[in-house]
Amino acid sequence: MLSFTIRSLIQKLVTLFFISIISFLVVYLAPGKPSQIDPLNPKFTPEDLVRFQKEFNLDKPLHVQYYLYYKNLFTGHLKSWKDNQPVMGKIQERFLNSLWLFVVGTVITWCLSFPVGISAAIRRGALFDRSTTFLSYVLISVPGFFFAYILIIFVVNTFHVPVIAMQTFGMTQADNIYRIMDRIWHLVLPSILGALGGIALLSRYVRAQMLEVIHQDYIRTARAKGLSEDVVYYKHGFRNALLPFVTMFGLILPGLIGGSVITESIFAWPGMGRMGYEAILARDYPIILTLNFIVAVLVLIGTFISDLLYMVVDPRIRL
């Protein structure tokens, strides 16, 4: 266990080092300089350009820039090129907003996909199974932004509630109960959209896992003992089908930024994905790179946690 932990940590640090190099190169080697972002601005004189380059170390050789960038990142001195604010402070603020979406979306995903997947597996080949299978393909195939608009039209026309942004403008004076309801309405659509792909994939996966389990010998034994169907499925079957999903807790971490770019832009949700999109538009390299780096760290932490959980949950596995 200890040797695995140490080995895995070293391996992940090496991976992270290479990721830092590649993401740095991708952004810095691209044609066009960040100082060219506003070439028509008459106030941006060549002297300003030189000062800008000096201030953000752009006049130094590439490997020095790399070193300075990551030194600043780890010491917390990294500044955004646009407003000179510390990058970490900006991200922290947006992170909390994204966290809401992420938590609600994850809860929706897990609460829906397990019942759907299990019932589909139990009633294999029946109408319910076939329709959920088809539906999950539809959910994988639908462009998220198109579905978002359908949902917006539907919700706005049916319930007459505003859904764009985090809360209705000017709501701060209202009663608590109205404010909470308002926040919930604003949270519902983006988190459902974030959860859709996950529901489709996870319910298929649960179904496959459950199908695998209910053909095992011990399920037949349980039936032969005369246990009721519910006990057979949920006590003997489901518990064993659950094992792989314990480990998926680690793998959902990167979803925090991953697919949220489009959803957050549509709903004007001030989260990390939209921040990344805005940073790309403004060529704010420090923010782009830091977001990339954070996602990579989250992926690595996620795989690490899921590896550890594997060993805890299933003692047969020795890594």
Added chain:
Amino acid sequence: MTVNDQNINELHHGLAGEVSRFTEAWRIFKKNKLAMWGLIIFTVFFIVAVSGLFLTTGDDPVLDPAKVRLSEKLLRPFASVDAEMIKPGDRPLFGTYLLGTDDLGRDIFARMMQGAWVSLTVGFVAVGISVLIGIVMGGIAGYYGMYRIKFMHVLFLIAFFCALVFLASGQRGLAVDSLLLSLLFVVISMIYNYVSLEGTKGPVTLSLLFFDTFTVDTLIMRFVDIMLCFPSFFLILTIVAILPASIYNIMIVIGLTSWMGTTRFVRAEFLSLREQDFVSAAKVMGIPDLSIIFRHMIPNAAAPVLVSATIGIADAILTEAGLSFLGFGVPPPHATWGNILSDGKRFLFDAPWLTYIPGLSILVVVLSFNLFGEGLRDSLNPKLRKR
């Protein structure tokens, strides 16, 4: 000889007729109704896209996707053309706007036809690139994976990589230095090889530089791990936004960021195929490695690649639509389904067909690719058949 043939005929007499793998797969595939629908829609889409290419290009196309008619903007589907305002040459086919017009009065039907070809090429080229990289990387990892890379070769790779990077960043001096360094490493390797060929033990200092490090397999699979750590859509968005806008850049970038799955499949297949008797037989017969890989192994590893490619096309079409939606898609003269949709979002309540038509088309096409791919997986994978 004839006796032998007779014997074989007799042997085959009582047995069921030999069924080729394709016939067998097709038999199973036909039973899957959803997958059959996927195949049908895919075929229709293909025909529409190819005819769209011919109908919308040329000097005087039958369907002109770029014709602006400002007096005819935001018409609903099946609206007929206003004969007084529009010159005969500018009128759409049959005098009606089959799918309506957008805010500049352009014919949505013509734009959809053009966009179909763009979506198709983006999907196929991007997946072609990723499958090519995937087969090469996975093939090397699976077939030559056990060889260890010598320390000197690692040094060479690093120096050469640095030279490329410095060259790209415009630092000529450092680039030349690194290039010279990497050349030095090549020369040292050649000397070492020459000395080892002579059969004599080289100088101890030289062989110290040639100890074994990690295997080829480790190198490639660690690289796959590294690539999988990037948030793919965000990475694609970053690169596409930084590079000049062009349809080819989008295809290349999507291809370059989606080869990891194929690499893993091909490697896994190659690892198991390499141990099988027909490969050993081919080796014993002295068939060169490349021929073994291309003639004997890749056809046997094709099934999972084909499946992941089909689903990859669906993903690529969705990614392109997402990029277009965010304003980084295929640049304006080309119409794509993604940018028709994103142009239409401003008229969501006034002209909902601008959203529904491209949105539903993307949904149907992507769905058909996904269903077809899954059906293909079920029919090509004998393990899943029994269930």
